Amino acid sequence: EVQLVESGGGLVQPGRSLRLSCTASGFTFGDYAMSWVRQAPGKGLEWVGFIRSKAYGGTTEYAASVKGRFTISRDDSKSIAYLQMNSLKTEDTAVYYCTRDYYDSSGYSLGYDYWGQGTLVTVSS
Amino acid sequence: SYELTQPPSVSVSPGQTARITCSGDALPKQYAYWYQQKPGQAPVLVIYKDSERPSGIPERFSGSSSGTTVTLTISGVQAEDEADYYCQSADSSGTSWVFGGGTKLTVL
Numbered sequence: 001e002v003q004l005v006e007s008g009g010g011l012v013q014p015g016r017s018l019r020l021s022c023t024a025s026g027f028t029f030g031d032y033a034m035s036w037v038r039q040a041p042g043k044g045l046e047w048v049g050f051i052r053s054k055a056y057g058g059t060t061e062y063a064a065s066v067k068g069r070f071t072i073s074r075d076d077s078k079s080i081a082y083l084q085m086n087s088l089k090t091e092d093t094a095v096y097y098c099t100r101d102y103y104d105s106s107g108y109s110l111g112y113d114y115w116g117q118g119t120l121v122t123v124s125s
Numbered sequence: 126s127y128e129l130t131q132p133p134s135v136s137v138s139p140g141q142t143a144r145i146t147c148s149g150d151a152l153p154k155q156y157a158y159w160y161q162q163k164p165g166q167a168p169v170l171v172i173y174k175d176s177e178r179p180s181g182i183p184e185r186f187s188g189s190s191s192g193t194t195v196t197l198t199i200s201g202v203q204a205e206d207e208a209d210y211y212c213q214s215a216d217s218s219g220t221s222w223v224f225g226g227g228t229k230l231t232v233l
Contacts, residue, residue, distance in 0.1 A: 035222075037168075037224075044209075044211065044224060044225075044226050044227040045160070045162075045168065045211050045213075045224040045227070046224065047213070047221075047222040047223055047224055050222070061220045061221060061222075063221065064126055064221075097167060097168075108156060108174060109156070109158070109173070109174075110173050110174070110177075111158040111170045111172075111173035111174075111179070111213075112158070112160070112168070112170055112213075113170050113173075113179060115167040115168060115169075116167065117167060118167060
């Protein structure tokens, strides 16, 4: 059974840092890109960024709203994806979801077919 | 920055057909994806690559694309389909992804 479990959320003051983890099981983690999506209270989904699989270079892409502050990394040996969040702002308050994404042989995404349950990050003084 | 535009709400009676649109300039060259989200739950992928349906998703869910607009169609809407629906796609470079603002589907 595929499972994605986020951890590391909580209350943090503006300007501080927090690292989220996404622990995966039930599939070959290294074959998948891993993405982070957030949802502020009562708002819609916002794409945060993703990290490609090693087969596609293991490179990262980020939304403009977090670029330069957030960093996504992965440890394929442990099947964990990370979201390092620095210089946090009140507007970063949201539930953060991790998702998996498979790219087919033509290089097209097959969509986020599994999501974690989400972890709440609250940025407040 | 790139944006996808969805109607805030759509309402239909049970058994009718619901159509939810999503517009974006890069949609002619980028695939679209659709997610269903019910209150308190994580989103669920219902359509990928414009019109493909993941296993386990009912056949009443379908997707189509025409120019700068993609459409999620739910035929024979059921009460359980009441949810928020989000489209997703990439910008013209393919490196930055975005979600539409979401459409609340109400089953009357």
